[in-house]
Amino acid sequence: MPLVELHKEPDGSDNKAAFAKDVNEGLSKxxxxxxxxxxxxxxxxxxxxxxxxxxEYYLTRCEFEVLTDQKEAIATHVGAEGFFHLIDLGAGDALKTKILLRELSEQQRSFDYVPVDISGHAMQQLTQRLRQELPQVQVQAVVGEYFKALEWLQENKSERKVVLFLGSNIGNFNPDESLAFLKVIRSYLGSGDKLLMGMDLRKEPxxxxxxxxxxxxxxxxxxxxxxxxxxxxxxxxxxxxxxxxxxxxxxxxxxxxxxxxxxxxxxxxxxxxxxxxxxxxxxxxxxxxxxKYSLEQARELGQATNFSIESVFLDKNEYFADILFAVD
Structure with missing residues (x-):
C-alpha cells in the first residue's frame, strides 16, 4: 500500500526554519x-x-531480551480480542517490532501493522523490507507526527488499536511532559485498546x-x-x-x-x-x-492518565520493562 503522508516538506524549508527557531530560543536562554x-x-x-x-549501553539488549523471551505472552495479550491495528510510534527500522510481528503471524492473530515515523525515507524502506521478509503482514506506513497519525487513524480506522512506544522514549520527557503525552495518547484510544511502552528502570547509578x-x-x-x-x-x-x-x-x-x-x-x-x-x-x-522509572512510578503514571497495567514484562536483571497498559 502507498504511504500515508501527513507531513510533507519537499524542500526541507519548514524543517530548517523550525530548527533555526528552536536553536535561537534555546541558546538565548x-x-x-x-x-x-x-x-x-x-x-x-x-x-x-x-x-x-x-x-555499556544495556537498554537495547535488555528490551530485545524482553521481546524475545516473552514474545508468546505479549502476542497472546495483545491479540486475544480479535482484529487490531498495531500502531508503532517512531518505528524506524522496526528491528525490535519484527520480533512481535513474526510471533503474531505464527499465532495467526488478526491484525495489520501501522508504522509511524517522521521520515518518509525510513517508512518507504521499511515497507519494502517487510514486503520481502513478512509478506503475510499487511502494512500501512504513515509519515507524520505521532498525534497527527493517531488522529488520522481515529478518523479512518474504527477497529481496536494496540499502540507500541518501545525503547525508553518516554524517559526523554520530564514528568509533566510524560503525563501530558500519555493523556493525549489516551484520548485517541477506547475500551479494549492497549499501549505497550518501554521504560528504563531505576538501577545502580x-x-x-x-x-x-x-x-x-x-x-x-x-x-x-x-x-x-x-x-x-x-x-x-x-x-x-x-x-x-x-x-x-x-x-x-x-x-x-x-x-x-x-x-x-x-x-x-x-x-x-x-x-x-x-x-x-x-x-x-x-x-x-x-x-528512569520505578514500577510504582509506572503504575502511578498509568493511573494519572486513565490506563491500568495489564502486564509487566521484565528482562532477567530487571533493568528494563515493557509495560502493557490497558484501556478499560
Missing part, C-alpha cells in the same frame, strides 16, 4: 539548551546505531552513567553532532574541539542528563539567525534528559 529532537540527522542516526552496539558516557567516546560524538548540524545547516561556526560532552545522573530524581560544556570563553556566530552567542568558560548547554 540564561540556562542554554538544545532540543534532543535534532540528534537524528543521517550522521546522528548512524552514531545512535553505534551506541546501541556498545557494551554507575550502570546508568556508563551507558550515557561510554569509554570509547561514541556518545560524546553523538552529543557534539548537534553542533555540527548547526554549522552545516544553519551556517554556525562552532569549534567542536572547544566543547565537551558531560553526563550526570541524579538518583533522587531518576534523571540522566547530558550537556555540552564550553571549554573556554568564546563567541559563536550563526549565519541563518544573523546572531552571535557568547559562552562563558565551562558554561553548559543542556541537550537531553533520560528519566
Amino acid at each position: 540564561k540556562a542554554k539548551s538544545l532540543s534532543s529532537r535534532y540528534f537524528y540527522d543521517s550522521r546522528g542516526s548512524q552514531l545512535f546505531q553505534d551506541i546501541m552496539a556498545l557494551p 554507575k550502570t546508568i552513567l556508563r551507558a550515557y558516557d561510554d569509554a570509547s567516546g561514541v556518545t560524546a560524538a553523538f552529543n557534539l553532532n548537534l553542533l555540527r548540524r548547526i554549522n552545516e545547516e544553519l551556517g554556525g561556526n562552532f569549534d567542536l574541539q572547544q566543547f565537551s560532552h558531560y553526563a550526570s545522573y541524579d538518583p533522587q530524581a531518576g534523571a540522566m542528563r547530558s550537556y555540552l560544556l564550553s571549554r573556554r570563553k568564546q563567541e559563536v556566530h550563526i549565519e541563518a539567525l544573523n546572531k552571535k552567542f557568547t559562552f562563558g568558560a565551562w558554561e553548559a548547554i543542556h541537550t537531553e534528559n533520560s528519566h
